[in-house]
Amino acid sequence: MRGKSLKLIVTFKGGTDALAFERYCQAREVPGRLIPTPRALSESCGLAWMAEPEFRKEIEKAAQEGGLVFERFVELVC
Amino acid sequence: MFSKSLDMTGKQCPIPVVEANKSFKTFTVPGTLEVLVDNETAVQNLIKLAGSKSFEVASEKKSDKLFSVKFSVKPTSETLEADEPTVCIPDMRGGNVVAISSCYMGSGSDELGAILMKGFVYALLQMETLPSAVLLYNSGVKLSCEGSDSLEDLRNLESMGVEVLSCGTCLDFFNLKEKLAVGGVTNMYTIVEKLCGASSVIKP
Numbered sequence: 001m002r003g004k005s006l007k008l009i010v011t012f013k014g015g016t017d018a019l020a021f022e023r024y025c026q027a028r029e030v031p032g033r034l035i036p037t038p039r040a041l042s043e044s045c046g047l048a049w050m051a052e053p054e055f056r057k058e059i060e061k062a063a064q065e066g067g068l069v070f071e072r073f074v075e076l077v078c
Numbered sequence: 079m080f081s082k083s084l085d086m087t088g089k090q091c092p093i094p095v096v097e098a099n100k101s102f103k104t105f106t107v108p109g110t111l112e113v114l115v116d117n118e119t120a121v122q123n124l125i126k127l128a129g130s131k132s133f134e135v136a137s138e139k140k141s142d143k144l145f146s147v148k149f150s151v152k153p154t155s156e157t158l159e160a161d162e163p164t165v166c167i168p169d170m171r172g173g174n175v176v177a178i179s180s181c182y183m184g185s186g187s188d189e190l191g192a193i194l195m196k197g198f199v200y201a202l203l204q205m206e207t208l209p210s211a212v213l214l215y216n217s218g219v220k221l222s223c224e225g226s227d228s229l230e231d232l233r234n235l236e237s238m239g240v241e242v243l244s245c246g247t248c249l250d251f252f253n254l255k256e257k258l259a260v261g262g263v264t265n266m267y268t269i270v271e272k273l274c275g276a277s278s279v280i281k282p
Contacts, residue, residue, distance in 0.1 A: 047197070
């Protein structure tokens with residue numbers, strides 16, 4: 001099992017929002033990647049964006065500029 | 079940043095774990111400890127040690143008999159003073175073999191299938207018991223080639239001792255021989271041997 005560390009997780013209400021988030025962020029080289037939503041956040045849809053916590057501001061800015069729809073930002077050890 | 083290195087090649091578990099634990103206690107400021115070992119079991123036990131200390135850790139396979147495990151050591155009284163029993167488990171790899179025959183998981187939508195496959199490879203890394211091998215064939219070989227979103231995850235699996243093998247015929251068919259970016263190239267005999275010898279075969 002890979003070592004766990006604190007990560008920033010962005011959750012979404014639906015998969016379409018997650019895919020739009022990935023497309024926007026990848027095109028602009030915003031740090032992070034799409035992962036299956038950690039079990040601890042299973043109230044959300046099956047996909048989540050994961051990045052290092054220090055990129056939080058950059059990701060929040062991208063989400064705002066791109067008008068991206070997300071549920072919440074969570075910091076979680078995973 | 080403070081950094082230290084420990085050469086534990088030739089040492090069997092629990093020695094690398096014990097020595098790494100001792101070395102953590104010499105850190106008075108945050109820094110990096112690199113431990114070199116020559117077997118996958120030691121890598122897995124060192125990663126487990128990092129988890130018990132809440133240190134970030136990264137492992138890398140440098141060659142067949144050389145692995146590097148890098149800890150980001152954060153000296154706090156809780157993490158360094160606690161003298162936990164030495165963690166030493168035989169091997170986190172079970173006898174399972176993962177056979178990936180397509181770059182998509184399931185059928186219906188290729189776009190969704192690619193996302194699900196990316197998630198599958200990521201989730202494999204999170205399992206307590208890792209597979210002994212990941213076999214990639216047909217369009218599954220696209221996952222181990224340049225440009226794949228799963229490269230980092232496959233490299234992490236390999237660094238933890240999981241064999242990552244791509245079918246040579248398939249790489250050739252897709253003109254990807256020069257683009258292979260992780261693991262080795264294999265043939266049908268080895269694929270059949272691995273599948274027949276597996277305690278179970280997982281096919282996403």
